[in-house]
Amino acid sequence: MNLIVEVPMVSRLLFSCSIGLLSFSVFATEVKSSSDAKVSPVDIVNQMEANGSHTGFRRNHAKGLCVEGIFKGTKEARELSSSNIFSASAVEVIGRFSNPGPNPNSPDNAPMPRGFAMQFRPSKGASSNMSMLDVPLFSVNTPEAFLELLKVKTPEQVAAFKEKHPESAPFFAFIKDFGVPQSYATVDYHSLHAFKFTNKKGKEQFVRWNFISDQGNHFLTVDQAKAKSADFLSKTLEEELKKGPVTWKMEAILAKDGDSLTDPTVEWKGEHKKVQLGMLTIKKTSGNGSSNCDLINYDPNNLAEGIAPSDDQILRFRSPAYAISFGKRVSEQAQKKQ
Template identity: 35%
Template sequence: MKSRSRASAPRCMPCRLAAIGAAVVALAGTFAYAAGWLTPSRLTTYRIVDQFQANNGPHPGYRRNHAKGLCVEGYFNSNGNAASVSRAQVFAPGRTAIIGRFAIPGGNPSAADASVPVRSFALLFKQRDGEQWRTAMNSTPVFAVRTPEQFYQQLVAAQPDPQTGKPDPAKLKAFYAANPATRPFQEWVKTHPASSRLANATYYSINAFRFIDAGGHEHAVRWSVEPDMPYAPVDPQEKNDPDFLSKQLGEQLQRGSVRWHLIVTLANASDPTNDATLQWPADRQRIDAGTIVIERTSGQADGACRDVNFDPTVLPDGIKPSDDPLLAARSAAYAVSYQRRTREEALHGAPATRQP
C-alpha cells in the first residue's frame, strides 16, 4: 500500500496544479466580472467612481466624493438607554473613543463651503472589545435616489458641460422628471437652508439598519445626531469665506467641546427599510442613546481620519445592514475610492491641504 501511495502522488500532482489553476482563473473571473471587463454594459462600482472623477476632475490622493474635509476626535458617552435594542458594546454605559470627519459633498477638495447645501459627518466608534462601528451621515434625512442605478444616472446628468463648466439644466430636469422619487429630497433642501455651522446641524444615517438585542431580536432603526447648539441658517456674509465652516469649528473648540445627542429611531412594521428616499413618520419611538463629544480637530492630510474608510457596513456585533440596496453600493464605492487615493499617496505622497 505504501509503494502504491508513493507512486500515485506524482500522477496526482498535475491534477492538483490544474485545480489550483482553475481556482485562480475563477477568482480572476470574479474580479473581472465585478469590474465590468466581461460585461461592459453592466453598471459597476468602477463606473460609478469613474463618473465621480469625470464630474469633478482629477484630484490625486483625495476621496472621490466628500473630498474636502476635516478630521475630528472625541468620544461617545453612552447612557445605556439603547442597550435594550442593541447588544453592541458601544451602547453599554460608558465612554467609547471616536474618530470623525466633517465634509461637504463633491470631489473637489478646493470647493467653497457654501457651494453645496449639505454637510456630512462620518464617525468611527472604537469599542473596547476591538470591534468598530463606522457611520457616514448627511445633514438631510433622505437621499435623492433609492437605487445605485438611479444614483449613477444622476451623476451622468450632473456631469459639467465642457463649454460652460456647469451641469446642463435640461439634462438634470429630464432626470428629475423621470425619477419622481427624488422629490422628497428636493423639497427638503428647498425648505431647509444650510446650517451656519458644522456644530449646529443635525446629521442622519439616512439608510436603515438592524439592531440585534441581547435576546437575538432584531429592530429596524435609523439614527441621527442632534446638536446642543441651536440651528441657524448661513449668513450671506459667511459665504464670502470659502473655508468658513472649518474655521468656525476650530474657533468653537478653542472655547470648549461641541456636542450632539445620538438619537435612535425605531421603525414600525409597516415602515420601509429599503428606500432611503422616504422618511418614517415623526411619531416613531426615539431613544436618546447618549452624547457625542468632539474635543479637537486636525487637517485631513495628516489627521486621525486620513486613512479611515468610513464604510457604513463596518459594524460591530449587535448592528447589521438592512435590505437597503444603497448600502452595498456605498460600501463598494468607498472601497474603490480608498484604494485609488491610497495608491496615489503611496506613489506621489499625501496631498497638501489649505484648511486650518
C-alpha cells in the same frame, strides 16, 4: 432652479469616500457579490472621476476636517443593541466633517449638504463606522438611478431626471432652499438608511438614527454666507473647540409597520417611538498618526456585532464603491511619496 445645489452637488451626495485598509483584489471580489445592481461600483467611481477629481484626494467629500471625541451610550441603548459602541464606558471617536464633491478647495459658504462620518473605537472588540448627512433622505434608491444622476449636467437634464424618477421629488424639494450652516456643529446629522439592532437576548429592531445638535440648528442668511471665507466652517469649528467641546445626542427612530427598510428616498412619516442612545462629545480637531481621519474607512456597512445594515441597495452598494475609490487614492498618495 438653483443649479449650485441641484446639479454639481446633488449628484455626488451618496458615496463619501474613504475605505478600509484592504487590497484592491479583495475589493474586486466584493464588487461582484455585494449588489444585484445592473451597474458596477467601477462605473460609479469612473463617472465621479469624469465629473472632476484631484489626485490623491477622495473622489467625493474631498474637503474635510478631522476631529476627535468620545461617545457614551445609555442604558436604553444597551437594551436595544449589544453593540460595543453603547458601552457604559466612553468610546473613542475619530470623525470627519466634510463638503460633498471632488474639490478639496470647495467653498464652505456655498449651499450644499454636509457630511459627518465617524469611526467608533471601543477598548474591546471591533470598530464601527457611521457615514451621515445633514439631510434626512437620499435622492435615489437604486445604483442605476444614482449613475444617471451623476451624468446630469444641465437644467433640461435635471427636469428629465425628475420626470423619470419621481422618487427623487422629496429630496429635491428638501434642498430647494438649502442654506449654509453657521458651523458644522449647528446642524443635525442623519443615518438616512435603516439598520437592524439586535440585543443580547436576540431581539431585533430596525431603526434609523439622528444626531441632534445641542448647539441648535442655525444657518446663515444669503448675505452672511457671501461674506464668509471659503474655509470658514473649518475655522469656525476650530475656534469653537478652543472654548470647549461641542455635543450631539444620538436618538433612534424605531421602525413600525409600513415603514420602508430599504428605500432611503422615503422618510418615515407619523409618530414614531424614539430612544435616546447616547451623547457624542467632539473635543478637538486632529490630523496626525492614528487619529488622522484620512486613513480611516468610513464604510457604513463596517459594523460590530449588535448593529447590521439593512438590505437597502444604496447602502449595500457603498462598500465596493468606497473600496475602489480608496484603492485609487492610496495608490496615488504612495506614488507622490516616491
